[in-house]
Each structure stands twice: as structure tokens, then as C-alpha cells.
Amino acid sequence: MIGINRIVTGMATLLAASLTLAQADQKAALQEKLAALKQAMAANQVSLQQYTWTAHTEVSLKGEVKNQKDELCRYGSDGKVVKTPTGTPPPQKEMHGVKKRVVEKKVGEMQDYMERAGALIQHYVPPTPEKMQEVFQAGKAQLSKSDGGIAELVFKDYYKSGDALTLGFDTAAKKLTKVNVDSYLDDVKDKVTLDVSFQTLPDGTNYVGKTHLRADAKQIDVNVVNRDYKK
Secondary structure, three states: OHHHHHHHHHHHHHHHHHHHHHHHHHHHHHHHHHHHHHHHHHHHHHHHOOOEEEEEEEEEEOOEEEEEEEEEEEEOOOOOEEEEEEOOOOOOOOOOHHHHHHHHHHHHHHHHHHHHHHHHHOOOOOOOHHHHHHHHHOOOEEEEEEEOOEEEEEEEOOOOOOOEEEEEEEOOOOEEEEEEEEEEOOOOOOEEEEEEEEEEOOOOOEEEEEEEEEEHHHOEEEEEEEEEEEO
16 A cells, blocks of 8 residues: 555656646747747837838728728837828718717717727737736746647736737747737626738738727727738
């Protein structure tokens, strides 16, 4: 009996040691990928600031497009994107009386909601090196998979408790391939998600090709396509 207990204890000790080594290896691998990601993002941002581009935005409510616009975009001296409307805005339907007031109220509520959702997303995109490192140090980052040279880094509780920021990183090309945000506004039921896909310019500069923002509680979708990049 004593011999069996010793064997069981020894196996448990070996298992614990193996798990500790595996966790250490995973943490080291994650730190390596995170360092490469931060370096690649910084270098790409410098290159991206040389460009202007056009952003086409469509806002849909319950599957029906309610608004669309085109904007010429560039980076300002402060590093933030400056947007200038282009083209002719679509004609507005003429309304009067009660109907006009009801429509204006709904439009105002929708705009206010989308401004709040947009402000929330700005805490995630673009992800900052300092915040990613902070989440890593807190033990809430993980390397979930690495298939075909694409590493997937997941940051839990990135900005809010229960949220998640997921980054796809091409370890060979040193480029982001996707960004996914899973968050919420005031309540977890008021879910806000964002899916971002990237494309590459001829000189190797990586840029956001498409974004899809979803606010499920309000059945609002915002799709943005970036195109016509020029130096």
C-alpha cells in the first residue's frame, strides 16, 4: 500500500512538473509572438501614414440600408485619421408634422447609439502595445492556435470584464490578418462586435480592407470598405 502511494505521489509530482514546463513554454511562445506583433504594427503604421484612401460606409437597420457615405481619409499630424466627405449626399425625403418628429427622434437615438458604440470600439482598435502587455502580465492573454503560420492571440478582459480581443498574426509575413472584438455597452446583453480583415498594398503595407460592426440589441450593422490607397 505504501509503495502504491509513493508511485501515485511520484506520478502526480511528475505531472505537475510537466504542466508547469508546458505553461512556461506557452508563455514564452506567447511573449515572442506578442513582441513580434508589436514591432510589426509600429513599422506598418509609419508606412501607412504616407497614404490617402477612400472609405465607403453603409449603415443598416434590421437588414435595410439606411445611410451610406464616402469619405476621403488621411492621417493628420497628430496621428489620427482625418475624414473629408466626398460625393453628393442622397436626397432626404420631405416629411411634416408628427411623422417628421418621430423619424427625427429615431434617427437621433440611432446616431447617439452608434456614437457610443464607435467610442467603445476605439478602446480596442487599434490595439495598443501597452494595453496588450498589461493583459499579458495579468495572465489573461493566450496563444489559442497557430495554423498555417497564422498565430491567434486572445486577450481577455482587455477593456471590460468579460470582453475579448482576438488578433490573427501572420508570423512569416509579420502582418495582422484579422482583428475581432467581442464587447458590450452598459450591459452584457447589449453586445457589440467588430470583425476587421486586412489586405496588403504592393509595397507590403498592411491596411484595413473591411470592417463589420454589429450591435445585435438594436439590429444595427455598419460595414466599411477602404479602397483606392494612394501615396
